[in-house]
Amino acid sequence: MEPVVEQSGNTEEHEACQRTSHHSEKMKNNLITRLNRIEGQIRGIKGMIDRDVYCDNILNQIAAVQSALNSVGRLLLEGHMKSCVIERIQEGDNEVIDELLKTMNKLMK
Template identity: 65%
Template structure:
């Protein structure tokens, strides 16, 4: 890992440092979700039965939750761990706020 990548979580210009494999995985998942969203829009335009549309929306939400879980795990294992090791305990408060938003 290059030095600027390792330090990127706790600089003023914070960036993630996901592996290329993780980025491809997340991008692929988000592309599928984007297609699902277009599909839901199409169902609504075609006056599809509400229960069928709601089931598709539930599938989209589940897919987004999966993306969030992958990002959260990576964040905990890298950014949060590194910042705690550097003595930046405010990262815990930041993480708690984010998790509260995720659990709405």
């Protein structure tokens, strides 16, 4: 059974949806562990807001979540550059550089 791919009308997005990553099981587990921790931090922040915790404490927790997400993003970016990007360049697909630059710009906002 093949996965269903949503049609957005954007060929670039459609092609990107067809690609898969090359993460090892160790890397997947590491990323999932980090994301589960971040998910718990988000729930904690929601609870802090519900309990009317002092704003500065909440803001510090938000900064911690942002830092943790940035860390996940850096790990993914590193793996992407060392595998997917190199592979596509070796195949002669230099458009991957523009894709990478767009992604990096989004991550740096």
